[in-house]
Amino acid sequence: MSDMTKCNGKINGIEGKTPFLIGVAGGTASGKSTVCKRIMEKLGQVDMDNAQRQVVCISQDSFYRDLSKEEIVKAEKGQFNFDHPDAFNEKLMETTLRDILEGRKCEIPVYDYKNHKIRKDDMVTIYPADVVLFEGILVFYFPEIRNLFHMKLFVDTDSDTRLARRVPRDINERGRDLDQVLHQYMNFVKPAFEEFCSPTKKFADVIIPRGADNLVAIDLIVQHIREFLANRQRTEKSTSTKAEPNTSSP
Ligand SMILES: [N-]=[N+]=N[C@@H]1[C@H](O)[C@@H](CO)O[C@H]1n1ccc(=O)[nH]c1=O
Numbered sequence: 001m002s003d004m005t006k007c008n009g010k011i012n013g014i015e016g017k018t019p020f021l022i023g024v025a026g027g028t029a030s031g032k033s034t035v036c037k038r039i040m041e042k043l044g045q046v047d048m049d050n051a052q053r054q055v056v057c058i059s060q061d062s063f064y065r066d067l068s069k070e071e072i073v074k075a076e077k078g079q080f081n082f083d084h085p086d087a088f089n090e091k092l093m094e095t096t097l098r099d100i101l102e103g104r105k106c107e108i109p110v111y112d113y114k115n116h117k118i119r120k121d122d123m124v125t126i127y128p129a130d131v132v133l134f135e136g137i138l139v140f141y142f143p144e145i146r147n148l149f150h151m152k153l154f155v156d157t158d159s160d161t162r163l164a165r166r167v168p169r170d171i172n173e174r175g176r177d178l179d180q181v182l183h184q185y186m187n188f189v190k191p192a193f194e195e196f197c198s199p200t201k202k203f204a205d206v207i208i209p210r211g212a213d214n215l216v217a218i219d220l221i222v223q224h225i226r227e228f229l230a231n232r233q234r235t236e237k238s239t240s241t242k243a244e245p246n247t248s249s250p
Pocket of ligand 1: 028061064082083112113114115116117137174184189
C-alpha cells in the first residue's frame with residue numbers, strides 16, 4: 001500500500017492553525033463537489049476583515065487504495081466495486097486528515113479514473129487553510145474519520161437524477177461505454193449506496209436536498225462557517241493581546 005500522501009509539520013518553522021474541517025457525503029453524482037465549489041466561492045470572497053479566506057477541497061477518491069493486478073483486470077471489465085468501503089485506504093485518509101487538522105502542509109495524489117489508480121507523479125499540495133472540505137461517497141462511513149469533522153453535510157439528491165448525471169459523465173469523462181456504466185451502477189453503485197452511503201445520512205448536521213441548486217441551504221452553511229471563523233479570530237486577538245507583556249512603565 002503506497003502511502004502516497006506526504007505531510008510535514010513546520011511552515012516557516014511554525015505549525016499552522018487548526019482548520020474548520022467539513023465532511024461532505026452523498027451518493028455518486030449527487031452534487032458533492034459542486035456544493036463544495038459553491039461554499040469555497042462564497043467563503044473565498046473578501047471577508048469582513050478583508051483577509052482572503054483559505055478554503056480547500058479534498059476528494060475521498062484520492063484515497064482509493066492500490067489495486068492488485070487481478071483487481072485492475074476486474075476494474076477494466078467494470079467488475080470491481082469502487083463503492084465498497086474496502087476500496088479505500090482508510091488509515092491513510094485518517095492520518096492525512098489528522099495532519100491537516102494539525103495545520104501541516106500535505107501532498108495528496110490525484111485519482112486517475114481511466115486507469116483506476118492514483119497518479120504518483122501528480123500530487124496536489126494542501127497548505128494550512130482556514131476551511132478544509134473533504135468530499136466523498138463514504139466520508140461518514142469510517143467512525144475514526146467521521147469523528148474528525150467540525151461539520152457534516154449530506155447532499156441528498158434523487159437517485160434517478162444522480163444516474164442521469166452519471167451516465168454521460170462516465171462515458172464522456174471516464175471513457176466508459178453505456179452497458180458498462182449501467183452494469184456497474186446496478187451491480188455495485190446502487191447496492192453499495194443503499195448499504196454503505198445512505199445509512200450515514202443520520203450522522204449529518206445538515207442534509208441538503210437537491211444539492212447545489214439549494215442556494216438557501218448553502219447560504220445558511222456559509223453563514224455558520226463565517227461566524228465560526230469570526231469568533232475564532234476574536235478569540236485569537238483577545239488571547240494575543242492578553243499574552244503581550246505589560247510594557248507600561250511602573
Ligand atoms: N464505478 N464506480 N463507482 C465509483 C464511485 O461511485 C465514484 C466515487 O466518487 O467513483 C466511481 N469510480 C471510482 C474509481 C474508479 O476507478 N472508477 C469509478 O468510476
